[in-house]
Amino acid sequence: MEDVQGYEMAKPDLLRRLHRVEGQIRGIAQMVEDDRYCIDVLTQIAAATRALQGVAVGMLDSHLRHCVAEAASTDVDAGQRLSEATAAVERLLKS
């Protein structure tokens, strides 16, 4: 039985959500193309941003669970992975 990547189990869900965000972005481009009222476009941009952050949170959750599971079952020092995770949260907060 092969090893499972950190977010393997959630992969179909992550991909589904990313494809939906991709569709949202395409819809926003179409709205601009059609000269739709820009406040409506901004509302859709906010929705797409929220959806993208949702993907990030889901991915972060899987990563942290993976780190903890690893720390509990092996000798691997999870410290470095956690530093990376915290730095990733920092980048998300600034984006």
Added chain:
Amino acid sequence: MEDVQGYEMAKPDLLRRLHRVEGQIRGIAQMVEDDRYCIDVLTQIAAATRALQGVAVGMLDSHLRHCVAEAASTDVDAGQRLSEATAAVERLLKS
């Protein structure tokens, strides 16, 4: 001479940036598909979010200029439009 929409002048630029974001999202989906390290995926999500917020700021800027130009040259009350703009900023900040 036809009337010009609020963000008409910046439209090619907005579309170019939106298509680039769409490509970024597709790239992120591919990274997930390829089981890339999730911290790297998170970094790309932060970058795409930033790019999307950049589009929002560009669009907001055009909208505000349009409101002000309108207020200066016509009798239209710009108050309602500004309330919409402020509400849009609020939604972006919460996204």
Added chain:
Amino acid sequence: MEDVQGYEMAKPDLLRRLHRVEGQIRGIAQMVEDDRYCIDVLTQIAAATRALQGVAVGMLDSHLRHCVAEAASTDVDAGQRLSEATAAVERLLKS
């Protein structure tokens, strides 16, 4: 009759909200002092951040109204002020 600053009318409200945020921050420091569970502290930090962003949105709203009123009634070019406002929104989104 004296001239009115951009956010003059909302000043008591802005100050009230800022004093409340100041109290929230003091409360958070007290929670840390008392070794309260850090997830609870994080919840309070999120609430204080939201309150602070609310002050920013209120202030931005007044500023934009002022710009528009000025553009409608005087010869002042509101373009520079709007650029400043857009840049301020950008900084808020990145914070």
Added chain:
Amino acid sequence: MEDVQGYEMAKPDLLRRLHRVEGQIRGIAQMVEDDRYCIDVLTQIAAATRALQGVAVGMLDSHLRHCVAEAASTDVDAGQRLSEATAAVERLLKS
């Protein structure tokens, strides 16, 4: 030797940063009191928000390290704690 709370070691640092944020908020209230230009006030609000998010990230980092250390050394299931941490990140992203 007494047990150490999750963020105990970083406590003086967290408190120092929180007191600085409190000072920033007080400074912002004074700027409003003095009718300072609102774009300058918004710049300071963005700076205070960033500082507050920095405290949150520092606190989250300690919490995660604590969870992982606990998971590695005891039988405690860290799953619940991680769910709380992820939910906290979500609230921060929406604030």
